[in-house]
Amino acid sequence: xxxxxxxxxxxxxxxxxxxxxxxxxxxxxxxxxxxxxxxxxxxxxxxxxxxxxxxxxxxxxxxxxxxxxxxxxxxxxxxxxxxxxxxxxxxxxxxxxxxxxxxxxxxxxxxxxxxxxxxxxxxxxxxxxxxxxxxxxxxxxxxxxxxxxxxxxxxxxxxxxxxxxxxxxxxxxxxxxxxxxxxxxxxxxxxxxxxxxxxxxxxxxxxxxxxxxxxxxxxxxxxxxxxxxxxxxxxxxxxxxxxxxxxxxxxxxxxxxxxxxxxxxxxxxxxxxxxxxxxxxxxxxxxxxxxxxxxxxxxxxxxxxxxxxxxxxxxxxxxxxxxxxxxxxxxxxxxxxxxxxxxxxxxxxxxxxxxxxxxxxxxxxxxxxxxxxxxxxxxxxxxxxxxxxxxxxxxxxxxxxxxxxxxxxxxxxxxxxxxxxxxxxxxxxxxxxxx
Amino acid sequence: xxxxxxxxxxxxxxxxxxxxxxxxxxxxxxxxxxxxxxxxxxxxxxxxxxxxxxxxxxxxxxxxxxxxxxxxxxxxxxxxxxxxxxxxxxxxxxxxxxxxxxxxxxxxxxxxxxxxxxxxxxxxxxxxxxxxxxxxxxxxxxxxxxxxxxxxxxxxxxx
Numbered sequence: 050x051x052x053x054x055x056x057x058x059x060x061x062x063x064x065x066x067x068x069x070x071x072x073x074x075x076x077x078x079x080x081x082x083x084x085x086x087x088x089x090x091x092x093x094x095x096x097x098x099x100x101x102x103x104x105x106x107x108x109x110x111x112x113x114x115x116x117x118x119x120x121x122x123x124x125x126x127x128x129x130x131x132x133x134x135x136x137x138x139x140x141x142x143x144x145x146x147x148x149x150x151x152x153x154x155x156x157x158x159x160x161x162x163x164x165x166x167x168x169x170x171x172x173x174x175x176x177x178x179x180x181x182x183x184x185x186x187x188x189x190x191x192x193x194x195x196x197x198x199x200x201x202x203x204x205x206x207x208x209x210x211x212x213x214x215x216x217x218x219x220x221x222x223x224x225x226x227x228x229x230x231x232x233x234x235x236x237x238x239x240x241x242x243x244x245x246x247x248x249x250x251x252x253x254x255x256x257x258x259x260x261x262x263x264x265x266x267x268x269x270x271x272x273x274x275x276x277x278x279x280x281x282x283x284x285x286x287x288x289x290x291x292x293x294x295x296x297x298x299x300x301x302x303x304x305x306x307x308x309x310x311x312x313x314x315x316x317x318x319x320x321x322x323x324x325x326x327x328x329x330x331x332x333x334x335x336x337x338x339x340x341x342x343x344x345x346x347x348x349x350x351x352x353x354x355x356x357x358x359x360x361x362x363x364x365x366x367x368x369x370x371x372x373x374x375x376x377x378x379x380x381x382x383x384x385x386x387x388x389x390x391x392x393x394x395x396x397x398x399x400x401x402x403x404x405x406x407x408x409x410x411x412x413x414x415x416x417x418x419x420x421x422x423x424x425x426x427x428x429x430x431x432x433x434x435x436x437x438x439x440x441x442x443x444x445x446x447x448x449x450x451x452x453x454x455x456x457x458x459x460x461x462x463x464x465x466x467x468x469x470x471x472x473x474x475x476x477x478x479x480x481x482x483x484x
Numbered sequence: 485x486x487x488x489x490x491x492x493x494x495x496x497x498x499x500x501x502x503x504x505x506x507x508x509x510x511x512x513x514x515x516x517x518x519x520x521x522x523x524x525x526x527x528x529x530x531x532x533x534x535x536x537x538x539x540x541x542x543x544x545x546x547x548x549x550x551x552x553x554x555x556x557x558x559x560x561x562x563x564x565x566x567x568x569x570x571x572x573x574x575x576x577x578x579x580x581x582x583x584x585x586x587x588x589x590x591x592x593x594x595x596x597x598x599x600x601x602x603x604x605x606x607x608x609x610x611x612x613x614x615x616x617x618x619x620x621x622x623x624x625x626x627x628x629x630x631x632x633x634x635x636x637x638x639x640x641x642x643x
Contacts, residue, residue: 126502138568138607169502176552177608179622212500217511218552220606234507235542236549252505295570295611302612336569336607367611369570383569387606393549482575482614482629 054305055269055289056146056153056262066184068191071152077197079271080156083163084205090121090164097267099275101287106132106223106260107335107364109353112267118247119165119257128256129162129170129209131264132228136175136220138336138387139367142291143261145303147174147181150265151188155211157264159197160271162209165257169210172261173228176216185213220391224439225258227393238395239439260365262291282308286352290363294319296370297326297479308352315351315368326372326479330455334364336384337444339451340377361451374479376469377456381448382407382414388445399442402433406449413460416467423453423460485531490520494535506536510546514553515621523554551606552621559594559601561640564618567604570611579615579628580604586637599641 058065058074071077083093097113104110119127131154135143146154158170174182189211192198200208214232216222222231226240229251250256266288270278279287286308292315295301299320306315312331322328328343333351339361341349349359356363371380389407394400406429409422419425430446437443453460462470469476486494497512513532518524524547533543547553554562565580580602584590587600594601610616613626625636 135609136607139570139611140607141609141611141613144609171500175609176550176621177605177618178610178624180624214500214508215512215515217515217550218606219550231511232508233505234510234536234538234546236545252502293612295614296573301574301614369573369611371573375573380569380573383567383572387568390606477578480573480575480578482627 056150056265056291057303057305058150066149066151066188068152068188068195071150075272076152076268077156079268080159080163080197081203083160083271084203084207088163090166093160093164093271096271096275100270100278101275101282101285102263102266102270102278103286103353104260105262105266105290105365107137107337107362109363112259112263115247115257115259116161116164118245119167120248120255121166123166123255126169126252126254127165127167128251128254129158129165129167130225130228130232130251130256130258131158131170131172131261132223132225132258133172133174133261134176134216134223134228135261135365136177136223137365137367138384139293139295139332139369140335140365141293141295142303142366144175144178144181146261146265146291147178147185151185152192153265153268154185154261155188155192155198157267158211159202159209160267161257161259161264162211163207167209167257169212171212171214171232171251173214173216173222173232176218179215182213182215189213219393220387221393221439221441224441227439228258229256236393238393239441241438283350283352286354290351290366292351292366292368294368294370297323297372297375298370299323306351309350309355312346312349312351316370319370322370322372323479323482326374328370329373329375330371330377332361332367332369332371332448334362335367336369336387337440337447338362338364339447340455341451342455372479374471374475376414376471376476377452377459378410378414378463378469379476381452382410384448385410385445388441392441392445396437396439396442398433398436399445402429402442403445405429406433406445410449413463414469416463418460418464418467420464422464423457426453485528486517487520490516491535494532498536507538507542510536510538510543511550514543514547518553518621522560523557557594559599560643561599562601562603562620564603564605564608564621566606566608566610566614566616566618568607568611570607571614571616574614575629576615579617579630579633582630582633583617586633600637 222237227237231237246256331346385407389403433442497509501508615628
């Protein structure tokens with residue numbers, strides 16, 4: 050996958066995901082060392098802070114800090130949850146991690162449980178990847194049989210149970226409190242925060258939720274040391290990151306790169322633009338991240354701070370590439386439909402607003418747009434942002450605001466001329482694969 | 485209402501959660517019931533609710549919230565095609581149109597012989613394999629060119 054592959058190291062062969070293969074790559078060594086040496090939790094948190102590891106699910110929150118929020122001495126059950134409910138358009142890295150290196154996630158979770166004193170954990174796996182869920186179950190069985198999970202792990206007095214939970218089709222469950230509701234057997238509607246999960250989480254107990262890739266990074270950090278991991282990336286943006294690149298490139302897929310790698314390098318690794326066409330725009334961090342025109346993204350390095358400075362976000366590292374054959378109105382229409390479909394319906398601004406956004410973009414796309422529709426879109430988007438319990442509302446507004454900002458001419462052309470700036474046949478040719 | 489095998493599977497799911505938290509198994513239990521029955525009639529949802537000791541309304545809420553549960557009968561083979569943006573940029577819409585033409589049905593329709601139902605899906609988290617489709621919720625098929633769609637349909641036709 051790449052010269053730097055840590056997390057995707059098992060991608061080489063069909064069997065490379067098994068426990069013995071992971072162990073042969075040095076897997077579970079960090080955990081064995083921690084348990085044998087009774088490493089204090091504070092020392093591990095300090096190492097994570099040094100490493101600059103930031104949450105890989107989208108928000109980029111420092112992991113060491115998050116782990117320090119858990120009340121270690123809280124009596125009774127505490128929970129650890131892995132968020133593998135990956136359903137943001139453009140994102141497909143967790144599936145590959147669980148497919149080729151599930152034990153890295155398991156080891157990361159066991160270490161997390163050690164640090165935070167958690168007794169029980171769940172990995173919430175996206176509904177559409179049932180085959181991966183089955184593989185993870187198999188990996189859990191291997192770990193249990195090897196004494197790495199369950200009671201008295203590796204002969205110590207430390208116990209931790211870990212299970213897989215299978216989702217069944219709801220984007221909103223990627224939001225951590227919706228995920229907790231779903232784990233409790235309810236519809237996935239986000240909770241109001243505060244209280245935050247670290248004080249009131251699963252079944253009302255202290256809970257920490259991290260992304261799959263975040264957990265998978267932990268054994269490598271403790272293996273090489275926080276400093277070495279940090280130095281793979283750049284200050285405040287430590288380590289490697291998996292980038293899922295999709296859209297108009299020759300070889301879409303997952304590429305694990307050091308944070309801070311220039312965007313053109315990723316594009317080149319993905320084989321460059323399909324059929325040698327010209328780059329038009331990139332959504333750098335999953336469909337919720339603001340779109341960036343070619344000239345801006347080509348100058349960016351891929352890390353949290355640089356992408357943020359360019360006006361977007363690194364998010365989950367899902368890079369959607371669009372070439373000159375793309376109609377930006379049509380692209381936005383598809384994204385707006387998604388958010389309308391996936392709004393959980395709890396907050397009025399999101400439930401109603403996402404429908405408005407979709408319908409107005411659709412009418413522009415269909416040549417029925419009105420002169421003041423762009424103002425209307427800005428107004429609706431502005432009235433959703435910041436007025437909802439969770440971030441889905443902002444995620445729906447963000448694409449609308451950024452598409453209009455950077456491609457205003459194309460939207461205006463659509464409204465005036467009642468057709469696409471890019472002829473439909475050209476668009477169709479652009480979306481063909483295997484040329 | 486459900487087979488011994490399904491109940492055994494549901495019991496295995498219940499055991500994953502702490503005592504008194506049987507409701508956490510509702511999503512898996514409904515999935516297991518749907519695999520056995522082909523879809524989820526009202527009586528089946530109520531049975532599962534009762535089995536887990538939760539109010540039927542709470543089970544309906546789950547069954548109606550998550551979009552992979554089928555609350556109406558579907559064909560023997562449900563095919564869900566992703567048409568979201570990353571897939572659309574790489575032939576997803578074209579794959580969906582090809583399937584519609586080949587099966588002679590639109591989205592949310594079933595062929596008259598009851599074999600195939602076609603659905604439009606949202607992101608399945610496999611955008612790098614576009615075009616992507618899902619067969620009966622559990623089997624993911626990627627890089628679905630027209631030739632591969634032909635092969636898949638021929639294979640399912642034989643089953």
